[in-house]
Amino acid sequence: MAHAPDTDVGLYRTVRLIRLFEERAVELVRSGDVVGGIHPYTGQEAIAAGVCAALRVDDVITSTHRGHGHVLAKGADPARVLAELAGRATGLNRGRGGSMHAADFGLGILGANAIVGANGAITAGAAWAARQEGGDRVAVSFFGDGAVNQGVLLEAMNLAALWRLPVLFVCENNGYATTLTVADAVAGTITGRGEAFGIPSVTVDGMDPRTVLDAAREAVDRARAGGGPSLVECLTYRFDAHHTWEHRARVRYRDDDEVRTGRERDPVVIQGARLTGEERERVDAEVRSTLDAAVAFALDSPHPDPAGALDHLYATGMRPRPGGGG
Ligand SMILES: Cc1ncc(C[n+]2csc(CCOP(=O)(O)OP(=O)(O)O)c2C)c(N)n1
Ligand SMILES: [Mg+2]
Known part of the structure; x- marks a missing residue:
């Protein structure tokens, strides 16, 4: 059966895949196979799943430091994403990008991005390019409350509004930028920023994939019809650490009660309740075998040859000249 990501089974498959991917990735950080750590997307899966289910393959997305979920939901091969995290030659970007730079232009994934907020400008540019082409492709920018x-x-919001660009701004408000709360960092409201530019802006429950999909669909339809950008603020909760490093550093900024309460509404459980037990088991088994194969693929893959370290750095294929000079 073809994968239909906007059905109840499809949405469940996507959130389940992202959840298990992140669990396996954290294990590989602990074992030292993924060097440098990751920012787990655990808890926020409904947003990537819901938004990407409203998109076509030729639509584009830009992502963040917490980007695995977006990349997977847009259709990237989990085995190649995991190999990328592990720095292997078979990785999505030949092991050169790692967790925060995963990209696959063929699937409209213009890249995760470690610079908070920076992807907004890339998205507006991609949307402008899409419009120049004359089609009805849209561009999505995922970003956190910290952006x-x-x-x-x-x-980027100003230009997108002024030029009525087909952009969907998706804010994943998980309440924190690292350890800084939204209450301590954000004057006014997040939707108020969109409204200031005349951008239709809504706040939705970011823990429910179907709610996110409905909001994304409305915004995407508007963008395709020439109605310009939209902003969707998704209220969510990060179940895990800001970064895997946090477990070692024992940074304390959320008390146990808050984390327990925050985890009560789990997107995997919320979406899973819409399936029969049999459907759930089938998807769970499928996702487990996909991830087992992905881990084996990543760990069996070679590291890139150091002699080729300067390959693939430029779109033109040129390497810097020996002795500098560009
Ligand atoms: C321009 C910039 N400033 C600071 C940082 C360091 N930094 C990395 S993640 C992060 C917090 C981002 O918070 P948010 O946008 O809410 O995303 P979340 O981590 O909650 O998913 C910060 C400050 C950065 N990467 N880029
Ligand atoms: Mg945040």
């Missing part, structure tokens, strides 16, 4: 005070994102 809403970054000038570049506000500049």
